[in-house]
Amino acid sequence: MRRGGCCGVGFALVCACTTTELLAQPPALTPPTQANYMLNCMGCHVADGSGAAGKVPSLRDTLVPLAMSPAGRRFLVQVPGASQSSLSDLELAQLLDWMVRNLSARAVPPDFVDFTAAEVARYRRYPLVDVRGTRARLLAATWERFGTMSGTASGARR
Amino acid sequence: MHTSAVRGLSVGLLLGVGAGVSHYACAQLPPEPVKVEQLATPPKPHWVWVNDIGFFAFPDGRAFLVDGDAGALLGMLSTGYSFNAVVPSRSSQLIYAPESYFSRGTRGTRTDVITIYDAIHLLPLGEIAIPPKRASIMPMLAGAALTDDDRFLLVYNFTPAQSVSVVDTRARKFVGEVETAGCALVYPTGPHTFFSICGDGALLVTTLTDTGQVAGRTRTAVLFDVMKDPVTEKGVRLGTSWLFASFEGIMHPLRQTPASVEAEATWPLFTPQELTQHWRTGGLQHLAVHSPSRRLFAIVHQGGPETHKDLGGEVWVYDLSTHKKVQTIVMRNKIGSIQVSQDPQPLLFACSLESNRLDVYDATAGRYLRSVDSLGQTPTVLVTP
Amino acid sequence: MHNPIDDLVERLARGMARRVSRRHFIGGFGALLFGAGAVPLLPVARGESRPPAQGTATDPGDPRTCEYWRHCAIDGFLCSCCGGSVHSCPPGTEASAVTWLGTCHNPADGHDYIVSYNDCCGKSECGRCLCNRNEDDKPLYVPGKSNDYNWCAGSQVGIAYHCSTARIAGLAK
Numbered sequence: 276m277r278r279g280g281c282c283g284v285g286f287a288l289v290c291a292c293t294t295t296e297l298l299a300q301p302p303a304l305t306p307p308t309q310a311n312y313m314l315n316c317m318g319c320h321v322a323d324g325s326g327a328a329g330k331v332p333s334l335r336d337t338l339v340p341l342a343m344s345p346a347g348r349r350f351l352v353q354v355p356g357a358s359q360s361s362l363s364d365l366e367l368a369q370l371l372d373w374m375v376r377n378l379s380a381r382a383v384p385p386d387f388v389d390f391t392a393a394e395v396a397r398y399r400r401y402p403l404v405d406v407r408g409t410r411a412r413l414l415a416a417t418w419e420r421f422g423t424m425s426g427t428a429s430g431a432r433r
Numbered sequence: 434m435h436t437s438a439v440r441g442l443s444v445g446l447l448l449g450v451g452a453g454v455s456h457y458a459c460a461q462l463p464p465e466p467v468k469v470e471q472l473a474t475p476p477k478p479h480w481v482w483v484n485d486i487g488f489f490a491f492p493d494g495r496a497f498l499v500d501g502d503a504g505a506l507l508g509m510l511s512t513g514y515s516f517n518a519v520v521p522s523r524s525s526q527l528i529y530a531p532e533s534y535f536s537r538g539t540r541g542t543r544t545d546v547i548t549i550y551d552a553i554h555l556l557p558l559g560e561i562a563i564p565p566k567r568a569s570i571m572p573m574l575a576g577a578a579l580t581d582d583d584r585f586l587l588v589y590n591f592t593p594a595q596s597v598s599v600v601d602t603r604a605r606k607f608v609g610e611v612e613t614a615g616c617a618l619v620y621p622t623g624p625h626t627f628f629s630i631c632g633d634g635a636l637l638v639t640t641l642t643d644t645g646q647v648a649g650r651t652r653t654a655v656l657f658d659v660m661k662d663p664v665t666e667k668g669v670r671l672g673t674s675w676l677f678a679s680f681e682g683i684m685h686p687l688r689q690t691p692a693s694v695e696a697e698a699t700w701p702l703f704t705p706q707e708l709t710q711h712w713r714t715g716g717l718q719h720l721a722v723h724s725p726s727r728r729l730f731a732i733v734h735q736g737g738p739e740t741h742k743d744l745g746g747e748v749w750v751y752d753l754s755t756h757k758k759v760q761t762i763v764m765r766n767k768i769g770s771i772q773v774s775q776d777p778q779p780l781l782f783a784c785s786l787e788s789n790r791l792d793v794y795d796a797t798a799g800r801y802l803r804s805v806d807s808l809g810q811t812p813t814v815l816v817t818p
Numbered sequence: 819m820h821n822p823i824d825d826l827v828e829r830l831a832r833g834m835a836r837r838v839s840r841r842h843f844i845g846g847f848g849a850l851l852f853g854a855g856a857v858p859l860l861p862v863a864r865g866e867s868r869p870p871a872q873g874t875a876t877d878p879g880d881p882r883t884c885e886y887w888r889h890c891a892i893d894g895f896l897c898s899c900c901g902g903s904v905h906s907c908p909p910g911t912e913a914s915a916v917t918w919l920g921t922c923h924n925p926a927d928g929h930d931y932i933v934s935y936n937d938c939c940g941k942s943e944c945g946r947c948l949c950n951r952n953e954d955d956k957p958l959y960v961p962g963k964s965n966d967y968n969w970c971a972g973s974q975v976g977i978a979y980h981c982s983t984a985r986i987a988g989l990a991k
Contacts, residue, residue, distance in 0.1 A: 305932065305988035313932050313988050314919055318962050319593050319972065321915045322987075327972050330592050331916060355615025359632035359960075361660055402633065404650050406614040489945045491979065515968060515977060539942050539978035569968035569977040570958060593916055593961060593972050617959040630959040659960060666957045739952050 308366075308373040315360045315370070324378035332410075335380040340417035342375050342387060347413050352390075352398035354406060364399065365392040381421070471553050472498070472507060475525045476818035478776035480507070483784060483791055484518040484816065485809030486572055491515045492538050496530070497808045498555070498818075501780045501793045504803040508555045512548070514539075515569040517576040521552070521818045522602070523583050528552050528818075529602070531567055531577045531588050547586055547600050552818070563598045563607045566590035568617075571717065572813035573666050575618035582624040585645050589618050589629075597629070599645045608645035613637055618666055620675055622689040630666065634659040638693050656696045657685055665741060669722045669729070671753060676722065676729065678702065680741045682714050684729075684756075700756040702731060702749070711735045715743040717786065718770035718814045723779050723796065727753040730762075730771055730781065730796070744769045744785055750799075762799040765792055772815035784812040791815075878926045881984070884949035888933050891920025892949055893965040894982035897938055899947035905985040907938035913983070914939050916972020918965065920954070921990050932988040937979060939970035944981040 305313065313322075320326050324334035341347030351371055352358060362370060368390035376383055403409060479501040487493045494516020498507045510519065513532035520529040528550040536542040545567045546560040568591035570576060577588045579602070586600040590610070597611040597619055616629035616637040625641040625648075634655040640648040657664055657679065664677035664685050673689040674697070682702040687694050703712045712733055714720075719732040734745035744767040750760035768783040773796055781796035790806040871880040879886040881898040888904060889896070901908035914937045922933050956963035970979045 303989065305990065310932060310988055310990050313934075314921070314990075315962065317934075317987070318917050318919055327916050328974070330594070330972055355632060356962075359615050360962075402615070402631070402635065402652055404614075404637065404652060405612070407612050489943055491943060515979075533977070535976070535978065540940055540975060543976050568958075569971055569979075571966040573958070591961070591967060591971055593967075593969075595961070617957075617961070630957070632960045659956065663957055663960070666959065739955060742952050742955075 308369050309377075311362060311366055311370050312373065315362060316356065316374075319356070324374065334374065334378055337414060338375050338379045339381040339383060339387070340421040341413060342371070342390075343384060343420070344413070344417065347417065348390065348394070349398045350403070350409055350413055352395050353401065353403035354410075355403070358399050358402055363392070364395040367399075368392050368395045371395075469554075470508070472555065474553050476521075476552065477502075478774050478817075479780050480818055481772060481774070481780075481782045481791070482519050482521070482816040482818060483782075483808050483812045484516065484572060484814050485789075486516050486811060486813050487809065488786070488811040490810060492535070493810075494532070495809050497812075499782075499791055499805050499808070501774070501782060501802075504793065504805050506805065506808070510550060510555060517567075517570070517572045518574060518814050518816055519550075520577055520579055520586065521816065522579065525818065526552055527558070527602075528555075529577075529579070529586055531563070531586075533565065533567055533569070547588070549602075549605070559605060561600055561602075561605050561607060563588060563600060564590065564610060566592050566596070566598070566610075573618065574718070574814055574816065575620055575666055575668065578619045578621050578627070580621050580623070580625055580627065580641070585625065585641060587619040587621070587627055591617075595629075597627075597639070599641065601645050609647070611639055611647050611650070613639070613650075620668060620670075622673075622675075622694060628694050630664075632659065634663070636687070636694050640692075651693065653693060653695075656687070665719070667716075667718055667720055669720045671722050671724055671727065671729075676720065676753075678714050678720055678731065680713075680739070682708075682712070702733075702751070702758075711737065713740055713743075714745070715741045716745055716769035716771075717742065718772070719745070721771045721773040721781075722753075723773045724775055725777060726779075728759070729753055730773055732768060732771055732783075734767075742769075744787070748781065748783070750796075760799055762794060762796075765801050765804075766790070768792065770813065770815055772817060774817055782815050784808075784815065786811045786813065788812075876926050877924070882947060884947075884951075886984075887924050888922050888931070888984035888986075889949055889951070890922035891918070891933065891951065891953060891965075892935050892982055892984055893951060894935075894937065894949070894979070895944040896947040896949055897944070897981040897983045900938075900944035900981040902938060902981060902983065904983055907936075907983065908944070908981065911938035911940045911980045912973050912975045913937070914970050914973035917969050918962065918967075919987060930990040931986050932990050934983075934985045934987040935969075936983050936985055937969045937973070938981050938983065939973040940975035940978050941980045943979060 319331045326333045371390045483497040485495045492514050494512040496510045496519045512530050513534045530548045532548050533545045543565040545563045545565040548560045549558045551558050568589045588598040590596045595613050599609050601608045613629045616631040619627050621627045628636040628638045634657045636653045639650050642648045662679045662681045664679045668675045668677040675687040677685045683699050685699050686697040688697050714731045714733050716732040721730040729751040730748050732745035733747050733749050734743050736743050746764050746767050748762040749758050752759045769785040772782045774780045779796040781794040783792045789808045790804050792804050793802045873879045881904045907913050917936045919934045921930050923930050955965050958964050968977050968979050970977045
């Protein structure tokens with residue numbers, strides 16, 4: 276983000292506008308974790324996690340099933356978009372928790388355990404090469420508890 | 434004029450002409466049939482392909498073949514939507530071009546093909562259908578490449594999922610797609626191996642079987658710091674080494690090993706003094722190598738951080754054995770792409786997105802020779818055949 | 819040989835080179851100026867002949883210019899010059915949901931906004947108001963931070979790139 280010479284102009288404008296305008300509607304700050312979702316994930320997975328049909332898989336159906344098993348949780352950290360992001364281990368843990376609780380179309384089970392920075396650090400050390408295959412195997416393994424997934428690799432929308 | 438005088442004058446003229454150079458009186462320009470030129474084979478060392486994505490007309494990608502000595506256009510190819518670059522085969526008989534087309538120009542059904550062109554007649558011999566996923570990007574040589582045995586053509590895909598399409602050029606068919614999640618582009622390292630660069634600064638090395646299937650994929654360790662000083666994608670190859678430059682001008686040599694790729698010691702393009710003067714390397718194709726003399730050419734400019742795509746007014750030449758700068762070539766025009774011919778008396782070719790002109794220099798003397806203008810709309814990357 | 823078409827292309831190309839911004843994949847058009855920081859405010863982007871707009875007190879500047887505050891990370895043709903706006907696509911084009919985002923400082927209220935540069939797709943390039951900047955840009959192997967991709971790849975109509983918007987998505991701080 277470039278501030279440079281714009282600051283001078285900005286001050287002039289702030290001084291020139293009316294008090295009423297300034298006080299009318301202070302903008303609401305986006306919570307930092309949600310802001311991290313926007314800057315690191317929303318570009319492809321879109322605001323509600325539903326992705327783009329045929330191009331980007333939907334997260335809405337699969338976050339909960341994956342977050343309920345160690346292998347699934349490992350996948351959520353190791354998937355390149357997550358593991359290769361510039362987020363710290365703690366920020367990534369908080370982001371995954373936020374995603375499970377806010378983007379899932381499924382109810383979050385009471386036995387869901389929050390991600391921790393230590394857990395994320397452990398998984399993140401081993402990057403994943405076979406992403407598509409691993410995802411398919413993991414989702415197949417969760418069908419017993421969660422039924423069949425509509426969030427398939429082809430990104431079908433729920 | 435009086436009629437008889439005219440007649441006399443005419444006769445006189447005819448006689449004069451006839452008496453002078455007598456064969457002209459009977460010579461006439463013979464009618465000419467239209468013929469179609471064809472190119473010499475093998476290609477001359479001073480030829481270069483100027484690829485043009487056509488930034489204001491993406492459906493009309495082109496590649497221009499220029500004779501650097503004659504300063505002439507020899508011919509061109511029409512290469513479709515958001516065109517990257519031609520991939521000449523080492524046999525020199527064929528040119529591959531990964532191309533994309535919409536059935537209605539900018540809409541309708543998208544079809545991606547590898548068009549196989551005859552290098553002598555510049556005509557399509559055939560095409561190989563590939564998944565319509567070819568990455569639509571700022572042109573880069575690493576967008577598509579042949580394996581070292583020329584057998585497999587690799588095409589980087591982005592949908593935004595990342596993968597590589599593998600095409601068997603012998604069987605002339607698409608044989609499979611390699612998932613390269615988190616990693617981009619293709620850099621060949623052997624008959625059936627290549628690497629891609631991953632978002633964490635590691636490399637993904639892929640090995641193919643004799644039929645182009647995936648034999649293995651392994652990641653190296655992290656080789657550079659992506660957040661602090663990433664390398665540009667515009668790596669160049671010298672023998673069994675790939676050379677990448679970082680945003681801040683640090684060279685990262687990567688050496689091929691039988692199974693993988695290893696990082697060698699980095700070295701800086703700029704001295705501490707030059708860094709205080711804000712020298713940086715930048716451009717769309719900012720590096721080139723002359724293999725016989727082991728010299729590296731780099732476009733440089735003076736600018737702040739994140740000017741790695743800025744045009745430059747000079748090309749600095751480095752001896753790859755000593756890592757020292759040995760020459761400065763001042764450019765006549767600001768440029769963003771360079772390429773060097775591989776013969777003993779090399780030419781340095783240079784162009785930019787801002788002009789449809791190719792500049793030609795004597796690479797050894799560092800002397801401007803000539804320009805070839807009117808080459809398409811927005812020339813991007815330069816490829817020697 | 820003097821060719822009026824070459825003159826036109828050359829003039830267009832040089833005019834667009836004097837722009838700065840970011841993201842989309844049309845990088846490399848001489849992103850000048852911003853390295854040193856001492857940047858003169860540029861005139862209205864080429865291709866737009868109306869007098870510059872002042873904007874509002876809370877959203878200052880002219881979205882048809884490269885210097886407009888939201889364009890800190892844009893790279894492409896400005897939809898505001900193409901029949902669209904910073905948050906709308908021109909008629910007959912489709913917004914790509916898949917996109918790149920940046921964080922830009924609003925000089926009027928002092929806040930940093932999250933800006934989403936959704937491309938509009940499905941037609942040939944608009945060709946007006948090209949704006950290019952490489953702030954916080956990363957190479958292709960970090961796709962989410964790379965302006966060298968045609969992000970229309972993520973649209974349903976496909977890679978026919980027309981122009982780029984600069985939509986407010988959130989407020990960073």
